[in-house]
Amino acid sequence: MRREIPLLITGIVGVVFVIQYFIPHYPFNQLNNWFSDWFSIIAACAIWLGALNLLKVSANKIYRKREDWGFSIVIIVCFLIITIIGFAEGEGFRNIGTKFDWLYQYVYTPLSSTMFALLAFFVASASYRAFRARNFDATLLLVAAFLVMIGRVPVGDAIAMKLHLPLSIYPSEISSWIMNVFNTAGQRAIMIGIALGIVSTSLRVILGIERAHLGGD
Amino acid sequence: MLKQILVYALILALSLIGYFVITEPIILGPTASMVIIILIALVLLYILVRTIMGSFVGRRTVFTFVAIAVILPFFMTVDQPIKVSPEVQQLYDAVMALRPGSKVLVSFDYDPPSAPELQPMAESFFALCIERDLKIIIMGLWPQGPQQADLAMQTILREEAFAGKSWKYGTDYVNLGFQSGNEFVIQRMGGEIGSMFHNDFYGTPYDSLPLVRNIKNFSNIDFSFNLSAGYPGSVEWVQVAVDRYGLKMGAGNTAVQAPQMYPYLRAGQLTGLLGGLNGAAEFEKVTGRKAKGTRFMVSQSFSHVVVIAFIIIGNAAFFLGEKRRKKPEGETS
Amino acid sequence: MEQQIGLWVGAFLTMGIISFLYKDNPWYKLTEAIFVGISAGYWFVALFWDNIVGKFWIGVFDRGDYYLLVGAVLGLLMLMRLAPKIGWISRWPLSFVVGAISGFYLLNYFSSNVMLQVQSTIMPLFSPQFNDPLFTSSAGNIISNLFIAGGTFTGLVYFFFSKEHKGAFGGAAKIGIWVIMITFGASFGYTVMSRMSLLIGRMYFIFGEWLNLIG
Numbered sequence: 169m170r171r172e173i174p175l176l177i178t179g180i181v182g183v184v185f186v187i188q189y190f191i192p193h194y195p196f197n198q199l200n201n202w203f204s205d206w207f208s209i210i211a212a213c214a215i216w217l218g219a220l221n222l223l224k225v226s227a228n229k230i231y232r233k234r235e236d237w238g239f240s241i242v243i244i245v246c247f248l249i250i251t252i253i254g255f256a257e258g259e260g261f262r263n264i265g266t267k268f269d270w271l272y273q274y275v276y277t278p279l280s281s282t283m284f285a286l287l288a289f290f291v292a293s294a295s296y297r298a299f300r301a302r303n304f305d306a307t308l309l310l311v312a313a314f315l316v317m318i319g320r321v322p323v324g325d326a327i328a329m330k331l332h333l334p335l336s337i338y339p340s341e342i343s344s345w346i347m348n349v350f351n352t353a354g355q356r357a358i359m360i361g362i363a364l365g366i367v368s369t370s371l372r373v374i375l376g377i378e379r380a381h382l383g384g385d
Numbered sequence: 386m387l388k389q390i391l392v393y394a395l396i397l398a399l400s401l402i403g404y405f406v407i408t409e410p411i412i413l414g415p416t417a418s419m420v421i422i423i424l425i426a427l428v429l430l431y432i433l434v435r436t437i438m439g440s441f442v443g444r445r446t447v448f449t450f451v452a453i454a455v456i457l458p459f460f461m462t463v464d465q466p467i468k469v470s471p472e473v474q475q476l477y478d479a480v481m482a483l484r485p486g487s488k489v490l491v492s493f494d495y496d497p498p499s500a501p502e503l504q505p506m507a508e509s510f511f512a513l514c515i516e517r518d519l520k521i522i523i524m525g526l527w528p529q530g531p532q533q534a535d536l537a538m539q540t541i542l543r544e545e546a547f548a549g550k551s552w553k554y555g556t557d558y559v560n561l562g563f564q565s566g567n568e569f570v571i572q573r574m575g576g577e578i579g580s581m582f583h584n585d586f587y588g589t590p591y592d593s594l595p596l597v598r599n600i601k602n603f604s605n606i607d608f609s610f611n612l613s614a615g616y617p618g619s620v621e622w623v624q625v626a627v628d629r630y631g632l633k634m635g636a637g638n639t640a641v642q643a644p645q646m647y648p649y650l651r652a653g654q655l656t657g658l659l660g661g662l663n664g665a666a667e668f669e670k671v672t673g674r675k676a677k678g679t680r681f682m683v684s685q686s687f688s689h690v691v692v693i694a695f696i697i698i699g700n701a702a703f704f705l706g707e708k709r710r711k712k713p714e715g716e717t718s
Numbered sequence: 719m720e721q722q723i724g725l726w727v728g729a730f731l732t733m734g735i736i737s738f739l740y741k742d743n744p745w746y747k748l749t750e751a752i753f754v755g756i757s758a759g760y761w762f763v764a765l766f767w768d769n770i771v772g773k774f775w776i777g778v779f780d781r782g783d784y785y786l787l788v789g790a791v792l793g794l795l796m797l798m799r800l801a802p803k804i805g806w807i808s809r810w811p812l813s814f815v816v817g818a819i820s821g822f823y824l825l826n827y828f829s830s831n832v833m834l835q836v837q838s839t840i841m842p843l844f845s846p847q848f849n850d851p852l853f854t855s856s857a858g859n860i861i862s863n864l865f866i867a868g869g870t871f872t873g874l875v876y877f878f879f880s881k882e883h884k885g886a887f888g889g890a891a892k893i894g895i896w897v898i899m900i901t902f903g904a905s906f907g908y909t910v911m912s913r914m915s916l917l918i919g920r921m922y923f924i925f926g927e928w929l930n931l932i933g
Contacts, residue, residue: 170806174813181814185821197576204569205773206789207818210811211565212769213793219758220800239751246755247762254763259588261767262532264539268763272532274724275731276760277497279753281920282735284498288688288917289739291910292451293444296695300703305899310696312903317693317910320663322465323686329466340468345862346904347647348471353866354901356648356835357873357894363831370820370827381816382809389743396733403929410933448739455914455921459932501919502912528764565769568822583776624830640912644905651866652838654830661908662915681918688914 175376182374223247312346319343411460418461425453429694436702447695454691458683465682472650473667476635476657477513479608485518487607488600490632492622493523493530495614499639500533503612505665505678506637507537510610513672515547520596521558522606524582526570526617528563531586535560546674556595562586567617568625575603575630602630608656609634619646623654637664729928732920839870869897 181203188196226240254261254268261268301307318324324339335341372378413421429450432442469477483489491510495503514521523538525531538558541547552558561582564570573581578600579591592598600606609632613619619636626632633656638646640661649655659668662685665678734749774790777783792811799808841863845854853860875887876894883891926932 170809174809177810178813178817178820181817182821182824185818186824189825192576201573201576201580202785202788203814203818204566204573205777205783205786206792207569207815208564208566208769209774209786209789209793210796210815211567212765213796213811214815215761215765217797217799219762220797222754222758224800236747239747242748242751243755243758246752247759250756250759251762254759255766259767259771261763263587264535269532270720270724271756272529272760274728275752276756277500278728278732278920278923279735279749280496280498280757281500281916281923282732283753285501285913285916285920286735286738288455288913289448289451291913292688292692292695293447295692295910296447296699297441297444299696299699301700302703305895308896308899309903309906310700312900313906313910314693314696314903316904316907317689320661320907320911321686321689322467322666322682323690325466325468338468340470343904343907344470346900347644348651349862349865350869350897350900351644351904352647352651353869354873354897354904355645356651356839356866356870357877357898358901359645359648359831360835360870360874361877363827363835366823366827367832370824373816373820374824381812392740393745396737400729400733400929403925403931407929407931411931412933445739451914451917452921455917456925459922459925498916501922502915528761528768563764563768565765565773568826569818572822583781584772624826628830628834629826640908640915641905644901644908648835648838652834654834661911662918663911677922681915681922684918684921685911685914688918689910692910692914 171379171382174382175379178381179374179376182370186374219247312350315339316343316346319346413460413462415462418463421457421461425450429691429698433698433701436698437705439702439706441702450691450695451688454687455684458687461683463683465686467666467670467679467682469667469671470664472658472660473664473671474657476610476659477668477671479633479635479656480510480513480517480519483517483519483607486520488520488522488596488605489514490522490524490603490606490609491534492609492611492613493525493534494527494618495533495612495639496527496529497533499614501681502639502662502665503614503637504533504537505662505676505681506659506668507534507612508540508676509665509668509672509674509678510637511537511541512544512547512674515541515550515552515557519608520556522597522600523558523560523586525563526567526621527614528565530612531560531562535586555589559594559596560586561591561597568621571617571621571625572629575626577602603632604630606632610637611635612637613642614639615642618642619649619655623649627654635659637668640664725928729924732924736920835870839867841867868893873897 184196184199184203188200192200223244226243229240230237230244250268250271253271257266257268260266262272263269299310299313301310319339319341320343324343328338369378373381432446435442480489491507493507511521523531523534525534538560542552554560561578562585564581566573566581570581578597582591584590585594603609603626609622609626611619611622611634613622613636619638619642622632622634622636627634635657636646636655637659638661640663643658643660643664646655646658646660650658659665662678662681666682666685667678669675669678731749731752734745735753737743738746774786777786778790792814795807796811797808799805842854843860845851855863872890872894874894875890876883876898878891881887922932
């Protein structure tokens with residue numbers, strides 16, 4: 169019961185999607201529509217699950233007075249503030265001028281953007297400390313990175329212009345060639361490799377051979 | 386703790402000075418800019434010598450240089466030649482080939498963290514569409530996408546160049562909003578777009594919007610442009626909308642994602658690609674509307690040069706240090 | 719006024735995150751906690767209105783799409799994961815999701831990322847038609863195509879681990895790893911570009927939008 173039903177669900181749903189690819193007509197298109205709507209609702213609940221779990225973990229931290237428990241209060245309070253405002257404002261909660269939109273523009277946007285922007289500093293620091301031409305392979309990687317970095321910004325061409333280099337070896341031309349030829353070849357090899365992996369894993373999942381998603385017991 | 390409070394107080398003081406004392410924008414002339422560049426180069430040279438001598442600078446020094454490389458160019462007057470790459474030109478040509486009144490579907494699949502790269506692309510693309518009188522249908526597979534679209538459209542409509550245009554919501558552009566379900570949404574849209582978007586972003590029923598009322602599926606869309614920062618995004622659009630339903634599509638991607646899109650570009654699955662802020666600047670150049678993309682390229686150039694300088698310094702130290710280490714061994718043998 | 723307050727709040731939060739560069743400190747921890755709470759809340763609210771109300775509630779009660787009730791039941795079963803005793807039942811919706819994605823990916827990936835990529839890698843050198851020019855493309859394009867074909871093939875050879883990388887096969891794998899290295903180098907260059915762009919965006923907010931120092 170605990171394993172058979174999930175296996176059956178996976179198999180049926182997977183097969184319907186495969187058939188629908190070849191026969192996009194009734195009843196398979198109908199089933200496809202139903203399944204994709206259910207998928208959206210489940211996806212929403214999965215994200216709700218994540219949010220509720222966050223609240224549970226934070227509340228637990230406060231209750232047990234673990235290290236930095238005060239910040240868990242901030243998490244819960246902020247969650248409640250945006251949730252209450254979002255629910256109170258109704259369906260148009262995202263419209264410009266709403267309180268929810270204010271929170272989006274002046275709290276959510278700066279925080280999320282800066283969190284990712286911080287990586288710029290660490291990329292630079294790591295490049296200085298760890299990016300070394302230790303062997304031929306690493307040298308290729310380093311040279312390609314160098315050429316792309318200098319070629320994708322105007323300063324590369326500005327320097328080439330000052331040095332009166334031929335147009336065909338301008339950094340922008342070289343980086344464009346690297347991207348369109350070597351990068352395309354490498355990405356394509358990786359892409360085909362990953363796709364074949366996905367195809368075989370999907371087949372194993374649909375046929376019930378791969379059961380990792382069902383967990384233990 | 387005291388040290389921390391002092392640092393906080395210093396930041397507060399600097400902020401207050403910046404906000405209340407310096408009321409005029411700072412503009413550095415070409416000479417001052419050149420002097421600053423030379424000074425930075427000299428300090429980097431000093432770091433090179435220090436590192437070769439075996440003393441690595443701390444990470445905070447690297448952080449400071451990155452900050453300087455990003456911030457200072459905002460105040461400088463530096464002109465840089467921007468060259469348009471073939472993939473950007475291809476997108477521009479594809480849009481220019483569309484007849485006035487053509488319907489363009491723009492999917493906003495990103496959130497604020499990627500806005501510095503993708504928002505300038507969105508704005509330039511909207512500007513070009515409005516200029517060419519192309520009808521825009523906006524949607525998003527990321528919940529924040531349609532909000533970013535709204536911001537981009539407002540920015541463009543506020544611009545002087547478009548002040549005289551009577552660009553109306555519902556007939557000239559619509560924002561269908563966000564729909565969850567990732568690639569399944571794209572697949573359903575291939576059958577019937579209205580089945581995924583019963584109402585638009587503001588709650589108006591799909592059938593009440595004159596622009597989309599008669600649009601059934603992708604076969605009624607003339608061109609599509611996807612702004613993407615990851616999953617779901619351009620890959621899914623290519624796989625489903627382009628390969629299965631034959632939609633013609635161009636893409637604007639974050640620089641992290643762009644290299645993965647080149648195989649699709651080469652295979653003709655994508656019609657043009659804007660990669661990162663550089664792609665945005667090139668698109669601004671080709672469309673003739675200089676905005677944030679072009680402006681930020683000076684900072685982008687400086688920051689790249691600083692990263693490259695630090696890579697060179699690190700490697701110079703590595704090789705010279707290696708030689709120094711090997712020498713005594715050679716002498717003993 | 720609201721905008722001014724917003725700019726100050728945004729600047730406070732931005733600098734709080736940046737303060738991490740100095741070291742882990744209470745200001746950073748505070749902004750991090752706000753970020754976690756606000757972003758979880760954002761998704762919670764957005765999915766409530768878009769999916770639960772927009773898709774499910776209106777679908778069932780306005781349009782009479784009763785099949786959506788099954789989706790709601792599966793969604794509720796997913797939430798059962800929070801109750802340890804009956805948590806196992808969340809495997810049902812999970813297996814539905816896994817099945818849907820597997821079925822969907824199986825052919826989409828095979829078609830777009832395998833078949834079409836192979837097709838566009840193997841390009842003809844000579845024109846098949848009698849009166850066409852001898853070669854299909856310009857010399858530069860043909861050389862590029864040959865590089866792409868060779869690079870893709872050797873790259874795939876490198877990823878083939880069922881045979882020992884020795885002899886000619888090993889040589890091809892060696893070339894493959896060179897191609898992959900160049901690819902990673904290019905990706906690294908683009909990653910630097912991306913991260914710097916994001917930082918530029920934030921710094922523009924501080925110095926341009928908030929402090930108004932940029933002309």
